[in-house]
Amino acid sequence: MSPRLLRVLGWGSAAALGLLTVAVFVLVLIPAKNAVLPTRIKYGLVFDAGSTHTSLYIYRWPAHKENGTGIVSQVEACSVSGPGISSYADDPAGAGASLKPCLDKAMQVIPAEQQRETPTYLGATAGMRLLRAQNSSKAEQVFAEVSKAIGQYPVDFRGARILTGSEEGSFGWITVNYLLQTLVKFSFAEKWEQPQDTEVLGALDLGGASTQITFQPGGPVEDRNTSVFFRLYGTNYSLYSHSYLCYGQSQALKMLLAALHQASSSAEISHPCYPRGYQENLTVAELYDSPCVHAPGSASPGLVLRVTGTGEPGACGAAVQRLFSSSCGARGPCGLNGVYQPPVRGQFLAFSGFYHNLHFLNLTGGQSLSLVNATIWQICNSSWEQVQGLFPTASRGQLRDACPASSYTLTLLLQGYKFNSTTWPNIHFVQQVANVDVGWTLGCMLSLTNIIPSEPLTEVTELPRRIWIAATVLLAIMLILTFCLLTAMCYQRSSSGYEQL
Incomplete structure (x- = not known):
């Protein structure tokens, strides 16, 4: 092999080694930065089993919460065909069967890998309160059948129960104030903040069998039976709330x-x-x-x-x-x-x-x-x-x-x-605020997110894009030089063989 070619190969090898050393220094000395992975989304289902009809609401929220409470949004609503579940007192199985079309729809909305962890609730209101007063055993049979029907789906079913009138009114109040951003709002700084000096609103609900009024009074509530306390987004609220059965x-x-x-x-x-x-x-x-x-x-x-x-x-x-x-x-x-x-x-x-x-x-x-x-x-x-x-x-x-x-x-x-x-x-x-139905179910879901464990934001170390580009260019140069070196070695071996001959 000629001395000139060897010198070239030597310089090429030295250059490759030098470039490799520089690449290592670049990757080590240039600081990495932390990037936040997209927050995982959680889903929840709430059945509103009213006196005249039933609806299923599908909600979702980021697994990371704001001051302990989820930022919940409505994905979809499904109206169950037929009357309220209390009307199935003499046909309990019919109450359960009536829920299935809406559950089928929910399974099409929620990703399959998240269905088994989706908390699902059924809240019955004044219609079932009346049925329980009339015939408690029939009310229990209706609940058993709706629970059986929901239990056939791959969700985290957490039970069917009758809401108290105070719960129904209070959850409606939470819905109203959440949608109007008096509890928490998205600021210009692109983060959720508690609004300052903002008055909360009262809520008036009229159902088929009961009516509710809930608001924040100007002074202390004198009757503890009508006093309600909430903690949402790190703030305590003291409310007056009362529900009147039979006045729906x-x-x-x-x-x-x-x-x-x-x-x-x-x-x-x-x-x-x-x-x-x-x-x-x-x-x-x-x-x-x-x-x-x-x-x-x-x-x-x-x-x-x-x-x-x-x-x-x-x-x-x-x-x-x-x-x-x-x-x-x-x-x-x-x-x-x-x-x-x-x-x-x-x-x-x-x-x-x-x-x-x-x-x-x-x-x-x-x-x-x-x-x-x-x-x-x-x-x-x-x-x-x-x-x-x-x-x-x-x-x-x-x-x-x-x-x-x-x-x-x-x-x-x-x-x-x-x-x-x-x-x-x-x-x-109003019927809706920001394309979301106003009622007790969203407030219920928000309240329940307080007890659903939060997931912290996940940070990963991410190298700047320019480092990856530089590393790719250096790798390409090294591969070219390696190819040249191997070619020269093969040439040298061939030349040696001809000289021996």
Whole structure:
């Protein structure tokens, strides 16, 4: 091999060694930086088993929490076909079967590898409270069947139970304030922070069998039975909350009809809240099928009652008002039926039945109290034909109840919860906030994230991108030089063989 070629190879080897040394120094001396891996997402399922229907809500939140509470968002909602689970008292298996289509949908949303760790809850409200009061064994059978149905799916089922009225009201309050970012908000610094000097809102919920009011009063709550404490995002909250069983819309209208029947003392009932000319028949057993109404001892369960609407706004309002007792006695400030309630304070979000009843009459856009009164008076003064003409796509039940439901809503807010012409503008009627349904389930999920273990952010050591580029270039140079060296060695061996020959 020629001396010149050897010198070249020597310089090439030396250069390769030098470049390798430089690469090592570069990789060692240039500091690495820490990078945060994307936070793992957790999922949760909550069934809202109400008195008239059931819905399944799918939520998710980052495994890393903010001050102990998850930042929860709604992924999807699924409405269960059929009535509420309390209606399956005589067919418990049907209650469980009704949930399966929505569970199937949830399994399509949640990644398969995370389904078994997805906490799943079923909360039943006033409908099951009434069934338990009526027949506790039937209520237990319904719960057994829905638990059996949910247990067939690969989720972390944590039980079905009846929420207390206080829980239902408080969870609704959490939902309202979370969605309006009065508990925690995303700042311009791109992080979640607790808002400063922000007033929380009250929550008004009207279901089929109960109604709830929850707000932060101006002073201490004097009745401990209506006092609720929460800790969310590192802050303590002291609230007033009360739930009235039997004063949800369906049960209240049943009480109204029962009172009219007992006042008539006959099988013919004139209903001043139903449109003029409307008629329907029902039996005594159908009317008195709830613990909220008590049949007179002389009434025969099979007796057919004929109900005729008379469309009288004044008489309707008076009949609805008689459902409430306005006496506070010696207990100081009170709300519905003499129950202790501090004066309402601040802004309120009214949802569920409050929203649906007034939205049907296009009264959820901030209308004045006088306009709301006038509109309800007009609908209550209408005939059956007029109501059908005004709302051609509505169901028979919606048309029949347009007057009594809106009258009851207004009376409950004014006479029951003690709003007035001054505080009326503070009520905001909503169905959703930021495309999320307003109700107790989101608040429940947020509260439950307090007891679901948090996962810390994971940091990994990440070399800067320029180092990887430099290392790749050096590796390529070294490979080229190695190839040249091997080629030269082969050439040298070949030359030596020819010289021997």
